[in-house]
Amino acid sequence: MELRSIIEATLFAARKPLSLQQLQNVFEKEGCPEKAELREMIREIQEAYQPRPIELVEVASGYRFQIREEASPWVSRLLSEKPPKYSRALLETLAIIAYKQPTTRGEIEEIRGVNVSSNIIHTLLEREWIRPVGHKEVPGRPALYATTKQFLDHFNLKSLEQLPALSEVRLLDEPQTSDSLDYP
Amino acid sequence: MELRSIIEATLFAARKPLSLQQLQNVFEKEGCPEKAELREMIREIQEAYQPRPIELVEVASGYRFQIREEASPWVSRLLSEKPPKYSRALLETLAIIAYKQPTTRGEIEEIRGVNVSSNIIHTLLEREWIRPVGHKEVPGRPALYATTKQFLDHFNLKSLEQLPALSEVRLLDEPQTSDSLDYP
């Protein structure tokens, strides 16, 4: 694959703006382009997207593709359709963090019996419902997550103590019927 | 802004594949293109991206832009998370559900000759690759599982027919006809 196409694909895939340094990191030592070369290729890519409704821009922390502002009226109609719903997996993860905090991703996985995707942690962090409060001193030094004030605010709680005790949770009535699994 | 650019920007902004219907929703009543028009514009966009490292593909639940497969070595270096690996047990369970749907856990166990762990079913449900579509009217009323559009989307497929054909089996009684296994 051409160097320029690699840069282009990488910029599309990144979840955040990428600096030149970060772009270099996707290459092996040999074959890694110089910064000047990268800049030249970015210029070429920018040109290639002239006629398109997206553009490659430089922001404070690097380069990223974004939708041109002219498309805003239509795109915003798409995005405001209706708020997405959080998955069951996300809610379970959040509940475990609330009750077992501070806790690591590994511990959550152990309790849930399945993997916790990075996306879930990412979404919860982005929502500022959880945050890392330290690292566990075990191999890999995994982050310890805890809930935040924003989390309490959202659920209208003054403190964690207002959450029902485990024994009460066990006795909860399911508002929807039995099949808790087919939650969208 | 041109119609085609609006469609293009909308597809870029969406985080999921968009159906023609969803694409129409971004327009006001007047000025809303017909489905045939949309298809034609999508074809044009696909062509415009020929030389680029991204492509506009159709999957089960609609159209989406994705990074071309050739770029995956570099992109996966950037994202640095290892893609999840699925166990043989999970893949076999998934394959049986895909080809025998709707089917119950018991039927899967009969084919595989071993228990299907709750973990596997749970992971498949959580990934939204399968969902319960009803209950079999036998004692215990076990859930009947079927695959979802998300499953097809994930594997870049438009429909179940695009799944690999069930491998050929030599049958005892009728050596000529190979696929008496009911393929969906």
Added chain:
Amino acid sequence: MAKSDEPHDFAGSVDRFAVVKGEPVKDLPEDLYIPPDALEVFLEAFEGPLDLLLYLIKRQNLDILDIPVADITRQYISYIEVMGSLKIELAAEYLVMAAMLTEIKSRMLMPRSSDSEEESDDPRNELIRRLQEYECFKKTAAEIDELPRIERELFELTMGLEQIAVEQPKPAVELHELLSAFKSVLIRAERLGHHHIQQEPLSVRERMTVILALLRDSEKRFIAFVDFFTVEEGKLGAVVSLLAMLELCKEGLIEITQAEPLAELWVMSPAA
């Protein structure tokens, strides 16, 4: 998925001496037409008895439609015995299959009525059908695994959308949804058996978080022990703080140090 339904637990050592029917076995049973690395082969996770049988059949290039049941049964049972003697925990399905094989073998020995030329009388038919069906799905599962898929060969794009004038509404979650999700975690954890989630006072959990956050956000590496207690909180607050610190110490998340006896206590994150 590490926690798949692998049929057996291979914790045992490969070199372990096997004892079959009370007799120590140094060499593998002769019936096993397999090379000396056989024990390691045992240790491959078979997906179940059908998988193991398929392996035995393939290994010897036997025709699946004409399985020599006596041979296969003997081999299968040798495997089961060796596995058993290695204390490899066998799923019940393996034993069921052994019984089924033995039954087929004995039925093969019975004289069959001469006019029964129909294949359907062959006691092996059901087994063959199951083996074929399983093999078919086994192969197809491997093919599905080869398909390019999102997160491995294919990647979705992410676009900067901040410049678009829209406040993407964030999903709202009701407390009861959160609790019902947690309830299903509890039920599942109990059903799977290896987990017991105990009641812990949330006030202590919350305080643990506060203490860790204080340590993390502080410029100083050490914070005086007394700084974690405030008069306003009264006795109850002091107890909660103390319990939280003890719990954090126990989990190795903080260290409490003292330069000399009776000197001031300091709390710090453990040395990295």
